[in-house]
Amino acid sequence: MKLRLSIVAALAAMPAVALADPVYVPQGHANSILVIDGAADRVIGSIEGVPAVHGLASTPDGRHLVAGSADERPAGAGAPDKPEAVPDAEHAAHHPAAGAEVAPPSATVSTVSIIDTAAAAVIRRVDVPGDVHHVAVDPTGRFAAVTHPGLGGVTALDLSSFEIAATVATGPYANYAAFSPDGRRLYVSNAGNGTVSELDVERWIVRRNVIVGETPEHLVLSRDGGRLYVNNVDAGTVSVVDTPTFEVVDNLAAGAPLHGLELADDGDTIFVAVMGEDRVVAFDLAGRQRRDVALAPAPYHVAAIAGTGKLYVSSDVEPKLWVVDGETLAVLHEIEIDGKGHQIAQPARR
Numbered sequence: 313m314k315l316r317l318s319i320v321a322a323l324a325a326m327p328a329v330a331l332a333d334p335v336y337v338p339q340g341h342a343n344s345i346l347v348i349d350g351a352a353d354r355v356i357g358s359i360e361g362v363p364a365v366h367g368l369a370s371t372p373d374g375r376h377l378v379a380g381s382a383d384e385r386p387a388g389a390g391a392p393d394k395p396e397a398v399p400d401a402e403h404a405a406h407h408p409a410a411g412a413e414v415a416p417p418s419a420t421v422s423t424v425s426i427i428d429t430a431a432a433a434v435i436r437r438v439d440v441p442g443d444v445h446h447v448a449v450d451p452t453g454r455f456a457a458v459t460h461p462g463l464g465g466v467t468a469l470d471l472s473s474f475e476i477a478a479t480v481a482t483g484p485y486a487n488y489a490a491f492s493p494d495g496r497r498l499y500v501s502n503a504g505n506g507t508v509s510e511l512d513v514e515r516w517i518v519r520r521n522v523i524v525g526e527t528p529e530h531l532v533l534s535r536d537g538g539r540l541y542v543n544n545v546d547a548g549t550v551s552v553v554d555t556p557t558f559e560v561v562d563n564l565a566a567g568a569p570l571h572g573l574e575l576a577d578d579g580d581t582i583f584v585a586v587m588g589e590d591r592v593v594a595f596d597l598a599g600r601q602r603r604d605v606a607l608a609p610a611p612y613h614v615a616a617i618a619g620t621g622k623l624y625v626s627s628d629v630e631p632k633l634w635v636v637d638g639e640t641l642a643v644l645h646e647i648e649i650d651g652k653g654h655q656i657a658q659p660a661r662r
Contacts, residue, residue, distance in 0.1 A: 333659045334429070335617060335624065336377060337633065338365040342651030345379065347432070348624075350617040350658070353635050353647055359432045362425050366654040367447035367458060370429075371471065374659030377427040378456040378469070380444025384420040387439070418442050424458055426474055436474045440467045446488045446655055450495035455513065457489045457498055466500055468516060478516035482509040490531040490540070492555070499540055501528040508542055510558060522558045524551040530573035532582070541582055543573040550584055550595070564600075566593045572614035574623065576638055583638070585611040587628055594641060605641035607634055615656035626653030 334356070337346040345359040345368065359377075367380035418441035426436035442460040449456045455477060456469045465481040466489055484504025491498050491513075498511040507521045508528060525544025528551070532541045540553040548568030554561045564582070572585035584593045590608035595601070610628035616638060617624055623636040626649075633647040 333374060333618060335615070336368060336370065336429075336657040337624075337626070337649060338362070338368040338379065338654045338657075339649060339651035340364060340366060340382075340654055344650060345377070345427070346649050346653075348647065350620055350622075353622075353645065355647065357432060358650075359427055359434075361434060362427070363423065365425070367444050368655045368657040369447040369449040369456065370657045370659045371449055372451055372453045372660035375429060376435075376471070377425075377429060377657060378447050378449055378458075378471075379425040379427060380440075380447045380458045381422045381424070382443050382445070384422050384443045384462075387419060387421045418463060424456075424469065426471075438469060438474055438476070440469075440476065441479060445486075448489040448491055448498070450491035450498075450513070451493055451660065452495040454495060455491075457491070457500075459486045459489050459500065461485045461487060461503070464502070464504070466498070466511075468498075468513075480511060480516050480518065482511070482518060483507050483521070487529045488531045490533050492533065493535070493537045497537075497555075499531055499533070501531055501542060503527045503529055503545070506544070508540070508553065510555075520558050522553055522560065524553065524560060525549050525563065527569075530571070532573050532575045534575065535579045541573060541575065543570045543584060545570045548586070550582065564595050566595075567591070571612050571628070572625070574614040574616050576616055577618060577621070581638070583614050583616070583623060585614050585625060587611055592623070592625060592636065592641065594638075603641055605636065605643070607636075607643070613653055613656055615658065618658055624653075624656055626656070628652065 335348040335350040347357040364381045364383040365379045366382045421439040422443045424438045425434045428435045442463040444458040464484045467479045468477040470477045482500045483502025487503045488501045500509045524542045525547035527545040528542045530543045542551040550564040552562035566584045567586040567589045569588040571587040574583045582595045587610045591604045593604040612626045612628040615624045621638045625634040635644045
């Protein structure tokens with residue numbers, strides 16, 4: 313069995329050198345989050361007791377993680393244990409009693425965990441309707457959004473109170489979410505009907521929808537928020553949406569089926585995991601030049617590790633991450649993990 317140090321102890325034991333921000337890898341039904349030093353590609357700890365964690369996002373300051381769970385249960389039944397630091401009354405307020413109504417109505421709930429990264433511990437648990445697939449935190453740190461494929465919508469959490477701000481229907485099989493740079497808009501992919509919804513964050517309403525391609529899932533925004541990139545999983549394309557007009561202005565052919573999608577630090581390159589063809593494709597957005605590298609089996613989630621020029625790519629089949637040079641696409645090495653690596657999270661890029 314691999315030894316897992318606490319994050320604080322591991323960092324204290326390391327030489328006094330500049331480190332990249334930590335990289336957090338949710339490990340699904342291993343019920344834990346792996347913590348990696350992104351500069352050294354070295355495991356420095358783990359956060360345990362996070363059930364069926366798939367969706368994960370960091371607050372901009374890196375102090376907290378918001379982790380969604382794919383496990384559902386009847387509302388009011390079998391809630392996870394209360395974190396030690398939370399008073400009983402406060403904890404109970406975040407868990408609806410059996411039969412309590414939520415909007416939209418749901419007979420099941422799952423638990424979103426709020427994690428203190430310095431303590432490597434869950435400090436709050438909030439029940440939300442249905443299961444959670446992916447998570448986004450807005451750049452101002454005000455809200456988190458979690459997607460509910462089974463309900464066809466998203467729930468917004470107020471991160472100042474850790475309470476539900478709204479649950480909004482967007483479309484069938486709501487999959488991925490991304491906030492605009494100013495935090496005023498939220499984009500949600502609806503895999504069931506080939507659309508992306510734009511939400512007004514102040515009023516929590518759908519402002520407009522755009523038709524993209526077949527089975528849209530992962531999303532990523534350009535740094536200025538002017539372009540939204542959408543991977544159409546079964547179509548094998550990446551739609552480029554102009555956000556001011558909310559129209560598709562281009563489609564990039566990558567192969568099918570797709571999964572992970574990521575933008576390079578400089579914003580000039582988009583990376584796509586073509587899971588069905590065992591490869592990662594890179595598109596130069598200015599010249600539309602395409603490069604690719606074979607990665608087998610089944611490249612899954614993709615994350616550009618801030619300030620390093622590297623990508624982390626998980627596998628849908630094997631418990632590992634590939635470390636890939638973002639410029640040459642050469643595989644540098646691999647990192648062993650404990651489960652399937654899902655939505656990889658980092659603090660805001662500076």
